[in-house]
Amino acid sequence: MKKLAFLCLLFFTLVSFAEELIGKVIKVSDGDTITVLDSNNQKHKIRLKGIDAPESQQTYGDISTQSLSELVYDKEVFVNWDKKDKYYRILGKVIVDGRDANYEQLKKGLAWYYKQYEKDLSDEDKKRYSEAEEWARNYTEGLWADSNSIPPWEFRRKRKN
Numbered sequence: 001m002k003k004l005a006f007l008c009l010l011f012f013t014l015v016s017f018a019e020e021l022i023g024k025v026i027k028v029s030d031g032d033t034i035t036v037l038d039s040n041n042q043k044h045k046i047r048l049k050g051i052d053a054p055e056s057q058q059t060y061g062d063i064s065t066q067s068l069s070e071l072v073y074d075k076e077v078f079v080n081w082d083k084k085d086k087y088y089r090i091l092g093k094v095i096v097d098g099r100d101a102n103y104e105q106l107k108k109g110l111a112w113y114y115k116q117y118e119k120d121l122s123d124e125d126k127k128r129y130s131e132a133e134e135w136a137r138n139y140t141e142g143l144w145a146d147s148n149s150i151p152p153w154e155f156r157r158k159r160k161n
Helices: 002-014 061-072 101-107 115-120 123-138 152-160
Strands: 019-030 033-038 043-048 076-084 090-096
Touching (some): 019 043, 019 061, 033 076, 043 076, 043 101, 090 101
Antiparallel strands (some): 033 043, 076 090
């Protein structure tokens, strides 16, 4: 475990991010939002950057939440971030056991690549996330098996009206 932690830290030292957070996931709110407890017992709400998962009221919302929970809950994660959203959540790339959780959600077809905010991603992540969504679409993984899937940003807009 220490070797893995060292390798992850080394990797992220080479990647330019403004901030790093290491902690244990104590809550999974939905398919793209978690709460991390750091070594100072401070809680941080994290929004997975570059993806948008179905809302809990949507088809695949619960499945997406369960998938993220199985991946990160009660585990130590590394969060690389450089800003917060309007709700003061950290927008970050979440790494668990050497895996990019944001990417995993896309590859499983349990989130959309959030192109509206791709400017916040590295060029490498733009490419990887786009390819992961395309792969899930092509193989009709997860929400892509439902031809009537509504992206969460459209679902939220309709709910407001």
